[in-house]
Amino acid sequence: MAVGIIEADNIPPVAGVRLASVAAGIKKNGRNDMVVFAFDEGVSCAATFTQNAFCAAPVTLAKKHLSAAKKAQLSPRALLINSGNANAGTGETGLQNAAQTCQWLADELQCSAQQILPFSTGVIGQQLPMSVMRSGIKQAVTKLTEDNWLSAARGIMTTDTVMKAATETLMLDGQKVVISGIAKGAGMICPNMATMLCFIATDANVENDFLQQCLSDAVADSFNAITVDGDTSTNDACVLIATAKANNALLNTTSADAGVFADSLSRVCQQLAQAIVRDGEGATKFVTVDIRQAGSGHEAKNVAYTIAHSPLVKTALFASDPNWGRILAAVGRAGLEQLDIGGVNIFLDDVCIVRGGGVDANYREEQGQTVMNRPEITIMVELGRGSESAVIWTTDLSHEYVRINAEYRT
């Protein structure tokens, strides 16, 4: 059902990053369910994690390992990712299990367990199958190669119907540099890290703090600007590794090429984030919600998410019904102080449907219908209150969404 998305058929390797993707046996259907990223010593690493107070054992441990490794001046050596089991809501046993899997991989790679970052996605509330994890790790380390990105993209999928990968090549300091990334996620998608995992690597030589700044900025306008169903998951993470194999001079905030790198990274993140929405559970539409003339950025995002989360707007999108009243009603209940609905204009793509808070005098239903029949639609709202704006991406709400989420565990 994915909307306007074509699976990549080639993701160039990133020097210094070896990957393996195996079917350890966590998923019952025999598909790949374990992915390992391995690096040489000395990579830089940036990361963002879920803001859900109920966060999964691997998230807790990955944060702890990152901070302990930093103190010990150690760099990450591997990412250990499993799908099919989120290791969330699993208490102390879940934490011990995550730590044990890191230790197993550390033993194989002859490094400290703190240099392994664990990630899990899948069903909540079940303990990891530890013997399966152990044999999977042993198998994975024998299969590490640089040319394994597409297989890794498939190995982290859960309810995804297509694999998500994106890449950019750019020149930094006269050196050709690559940024490649993979992501997974289709449901429980909401701002502030959705149920998504994203792993990006570059061979660029990037100063640590600048790397984190670039990632945080890129995530704000990509993964934190998408929503499928308003639910934020317990396991979200986005990790960016820089291997420094490209031999460019160390990139930092004052470098001439700083903006080039940041822009490329943003595009990779946006492409992956939009791929998650395009593959949103049950999605039949890819919808851009573009709010303009807001009094503040916060207010703009607030209106955008109120529209994007409205079940009535989403079901109208599913039905290709230009029901502008539902959009206007969502604007009206977004909680904006002293909103003058008489100053609100709404467009579907280039068609003005609401002007001054009522149906536009020149609007004809056929025009709205023509736009609504498209698989990709922009809802643009002018609030008439200022000059701030926000753009987010979302999907419709279909029968298929209900089916997928009602039957998830059966």
Place this chain on the structure above:
Amino acid sequence: MAVGIIEADNIPPVAGVRLASVAAGIKKNGRNDMVVFAFDEGVSCAATFTQNAFCAAPVTLAKKHLSAAKKAQLSPRALLINSGNANAGTGETGLQNAAQTCQWLADELQCSAQQILPFSTGVIGQQLPMSVMRSGIKQAVTKLTEDNWLSAARGIMTTDTVMKAATETLMLDGQKVVISGIAKGAGMICPNMATMLCFIATDANVENDFLQQCLSDAVADSFNAITVDGDTSTNDACVLIATAKANNALLNTTSADAGVFADSLSRVCQQLAQAIVRDGEGATKFVTVDIRQAGSGHEAKNVAYTIAHSPLVKTALFASDPNWGRILAAVGRAGLEQLDIGGVNIFLDDVCIVRGGGVDANYREEQGQTVMNRPEITIMVELGRGSESAVIWTTDLSHEYVRINAEYRT
């Protein structure tokens, strides 16, 4: 599909209230679509309206008429209600049309237009069919009788599958008093007045300010504590008329019977509010969300609505899937400052599923399954942060919800 609701077969008349319900022709299916409540001079009136900034023409006009009548020391003489057309998003023409319909009814009843309160529900963005409205009004005034409550309850329905009516009799000051009410609403249901209309009348003799206080309190714990889909409508209103025909001494906040009246009114409102949820679009479950041990009432309601609005929780309820991870994840993302998830317990009816932030050690899936198979379920969450609490009512999210809302205008 309504859950655990039996249509009333008798609503006792309220002295001083005459009703008519006719098929004016606004709805295309020939069902009743216009209801008139008529009163003698001298009734007391209390009302609450939608807080949506995009409010419909009749809401704007009803507020204006109420305040103008008060200034002129006139009491309302009639409520003019139509279903099938919301007269929302209809601009200046919509306001003029609403005013014209009030004038027509005022002419028939020989009173001022300010003494008529208009209410509309149905499709947004279409002008009222004025000739149909005019003939409907003429027809309705010939059919006003006190014994017409059930027919009126049917006349205000839109996507409702059952009519909603509730009644209580009580003794005030030694006099037998009746409170009868009808309501409509099944979708776009959210706190702060959902897409619902509710009309209640009593023959009690009640002081005006006290009447408004009783209504506001009753609405807070009934219509403002229900949610089907998180959408707030443009047309919501709840009106309470007291005709003073019962000959009790004027009831005010200091009366001995003040609490008796307030409690009866609250029960009528709660019964009608719960009926709206039970008849929620596509509802297969009636779900009570009961939050305890919160740090504040605001925080308790926040957690309650985050659970009640989560599409993942709602689809799990539809699937009768005791997926406690989704409930815990909703608690975790409700935005509570420094929430210790380790202090959270969750119960499905009497079964503890989560204790201390993880699955309860004694929990077995069959226990959760047994509860989930019931049509009426209570999700009780203990936050371990204080002593405040909140109770709200909601439904699941079914295929049928999507079908109803995708096909609403087709």
